Amino acid sequence: MSNSTRNTNRYGNDVVTSIPEDAPLAKTPGHKLRTSNTIVDRKVMHERELAKDAQDKLDLSKVEQAVDSSSLDKLGNGQQVVKFYKEAGQVGIVREDPTWKSDEQIPNLFTGPSYRNKAERFRFDGHKMMHHLDRVAAWQKGERFAPIHIDMGLTKFCNTACLYCYAVVQNMTRGTMIEREALLRYIEDCGKLGVRSIGFIGDGEPTLNPAVYDATVLARKLGVDTSMATNGLLFDMDRAHDMLRDMTWIRFNLSAGTREGFKRVHQSTEKNFDELVEKIRALVKIKKENGYKCTIGLQMVLIPECYDQVIAEAKLGAELGVDYFVIKQCSDSEYKEIGIDYKDYLSIGDVLREAESYSAGNYVVQAKWDKINAGGETNLYKDGFRKYDVCHGTPFLLQISGNGKIYPCGPFFNKERFYVGDIHEQSFFDIVMGDRYWEVHQDVAKSVDVHKDCAIGCRQDYVNKFLWDLKNAPEHVNFI
Numbered sequence: 001m002s003n004s005t006r007n008t009n010r011y012g013n014d015v016v017t018s019i020p021e022d023a024p025l026a027k028t029p030g031h032k033l034r035t036s037n038t039i040v041d042r043k044v045m046h047e048r049e050l051a052k053d054a055q056d057k058l059d060l061s062k063v064e065q066a067v068d069s070s071s072l073d074k075l076g077n078g079q080q081v082v083k084f085y086k087e088a089g090q091v092g093i094v095r096e097d098p099t100w101k102s103d104e105q106i107p108n109l110f111t112g113p114s115y116r117n118k119a120e121r122f123r124f125d126g127h128k129m130m131h132h133l134d135r136v137a138a139w140q141k142g143e144r145f146a147p148i149h150i151d152m153g154l155t156k157f158c159n160t161a162c163l164y165c166y167a168v169v170q171n172m173t174r175g176t177m178i179e180r181e182a183l184l185r186y187i188e189d190c191g192k193l194g195v196r197s198i199g200f201i202g203d204g205e206p207t208l209n210p211a212v213y214d215a216t217v218l219a220r221k222l223g224v225d226t227s228m229a230t231n232g233l234l235f236d237m238d239r240a241h242d243m244l245r246d247m248t249w250i251r252f253n254l255s256a257g258t259r260e261g262f263k264r265v266h267q268s269t270e271k272n273f274d275e276l277v278e279k280i281r282a283l284v285k286i287k288k289e290n291g292y293k294c295t296i297g298l299q300m301v302l303i304p305e306c307y308d309q310v311i312a313e314a315k316l317g318a319e320l321g322v323d324y325f326v327i328k329q330c331s332d333s334e335y336k337e338i339g340i341d342y343k344d345y346l347s348i349g350d351v352l353r354e355a356e357s358y359s360a361g362n363y364v365v366q367a368k369w370d371k372i373n374a375g376g377e378t379n380l381y382k383d384g385f386r387k388y389d390v391c392h393g394t395p396f397l398l399q400i401s402g403n404g405k406i407y408p409c410g411p412f413f414n415k416e417r418f419y420v421g422d423i424h425e426q427s428f429f430d431i432v433m434g435d436r437y438w439e440v441h442q443d444v445a446k447s448v449d450v451h452k453d454c455a456i457g458c459r460q461d462y463v464n465k466f467l468w469d470l471k472n473a474p475e476h477v478n479f480i
Helices: 042-056 060-066 069-073 133-140 180-193 212-221 237-246 259-266 270-290 304-320 342-356 369-374 428-433 435-447 461-471
Strands: 081-087 090-096 149-152 197-200 225-230 249-253 295-301 324-328 364-367 397-400 405-407
Touching: 133 461, 180 212, 180 428, 197 212, 212 225, 212 237, 237 270, 249 270, 259 270, 259 304, 270 295, 270 304, 295 304, 304 324, 304 342, 324 342, 324 369, 342 364, 342 369, 397 405, 428 435
Parallel strands: 149 197, 149 397, 197 225, 225 249, 249 295, 295 324, 324 364
Antiparallel strands: 081 090
8 A cells, every 4th residue: 555646647657656554754854855745754664674674684596586577688688788786785786788899888887988089078977076186185184165066046937848857846936036136146156165167057947037147257257167058948149149158068958859849848839949949050150150169069858758859859969060969867756756767768779879870070969878777777776776875975066946045956955954045145155164054965974875865867976986986995095
């Protein structure tokens, strides 16, 4: 028996993970991630599971027998070898693909792909922590430091209704946005603190906040890099030169390569698709004519409704002259409210590889293979087994909601336990320097169960792999 306020999602599947009738419910918001109206105390459930595992004396042979063989057959039509391993009470799998013919094709499980060629120059599926060793050194010494990067929303509403949107389960509120003066003060504080980059990316469409343009110009003057992920429909072309001159990159969230696909996935009009395509084309032209360095790219979020759009968008990106087209996994809620079957990604591997073949010259098409595959590797990954046990990444990569409220991580939005402060009520400089800010980061590191409370493909994953290796060094480190 289980409890649920909704029975099915748009695919006709259960919207929630089965919640037993006797599941312990959390009385107050905490690190138990909530993306539905039900907050389950995952820590207590985890303790029960561990006790059961101990009682059953779980071993690898039992796990192997429990795996659905039909799921394994989908891993490349029998071409991939699956090995089981057990570590720290968790059971996981490692895939080895016999089709890999060179080291270049073998993913680095800890840091993502190395920069070996032009196609990997954006490091879509990795991290760049090694370029910020001053912050890493401060962290190792237990010192306080400013975040390297901040993802922040500028609004909590949007002018499209994309089928894959995670923000819809995080209390989107029409008309809510960060006030102009608060935003500009925040930018100034970021400059004082030495924040190195800000991504206007979050739980709403950034161009709905008209202050985004002046904020970008100010940030550039203060030495803070900025970027933006946008649906592009309301992009102010009168400010195109400002944005292309002062922004590091602009990514258009477009998960369709045709008018019909756009209407289906983004629930917008075909006319809007035409206008968006022409707007991107014009921005590319302005960039090239003026020698602006801003990178212009397209991003597709994989859901079944856009599988047939992958190749079309790869071709569209080449025709428009953008710098890249990246294909990423969809981030579903803990209780599967969006309704994504990650195992289904394994069925379109050939399509993604075909899309990548359209890379040419300075145009890169790349799928985020590490995260796409991590979501589809059988039900052994349903609890998100990770190669680290602690989240250390939040002080380096902070997130701010579109209402101005600060949290250590996007999935923690609206969770009182992890609320840090509000840039409308206090300067960001004082917040970062204050005790509350660091108490919350420490709480995350001490109490969050990364194997249970965090989604597969989380924003902090690569950073945490890097920091975990530093925190848990092997013996004889001088013998490199």
